[in-house]
Amino acid sequence: xxxxxxxxxxxxxxxxxxxxxxRSIAHQCQRNNSHTGVTGLLMFIDGSFLQVxxxxxxxxxxxxxxxxxxHRHKDITIIEEKPVEARLFPQWCMEVRKAEFDNTIxxxxxxxxETIKRIERVEGEMLLTVFLQQFFDSAQPVHxx
Numbered sequence: 660x661x662x663x664x665x666x667x668x669x670x671x672x673x674x675x676x677x678x679x680x681x682r683s684i685a686h687q688c689q690r691n692n693s694h695t696g697v698t699g700l701l702m703f704i705d706g707s708f709l710q711v712x713x714x715x716x717x718x719x720x721x722x723x724x725x726x727x728x729x730h731r732h733k734d735i736t737i738i739e740e741k742p743v744e745a746r747l748f749p750q751w752c753m754e755v756r757k758a759e760f761d762n763t764i765x766x767x768x769x770x771x772x773e774t775i776k777r778i779e780r781v782e783g784e785m786l787l788t789v790f791l792q793q794f795f796d797s798a799q800p801v802h803x804x
Contacts, residue, residue: 663713663744663745664742664743665712665713666712666723667709668737672707689752692714693752696714700755713747
């Protein structure tokens, strides 16, 4: 696909973690993304969303604008934004997973969001990918309605 683009961002849920309706979010993402060709992963951890979106550059730009105005989250921090040769998640119009963050895994007393921001700044993409894989492997899938 020409102009393939990937964005990874972190944001904070605006509601309490136990009131976030992940099934509804999964349904909406999967419905919308199946029409636009967007693929990716959305993880909900420790009251934070971590999302990877990939697709045509113009579509991703429009989606980011929509996401910035979504009332379900705030404080969007772009971790990675770049053109790519291939998708990481070609099989998912949006996989949604929920996990718990145990800060003893990261050997620190910070939140998941603080850990992700620190890892991205200090270590770059490779360590971030390994770190996220640990959460993905232990996360529970959220199935759309």
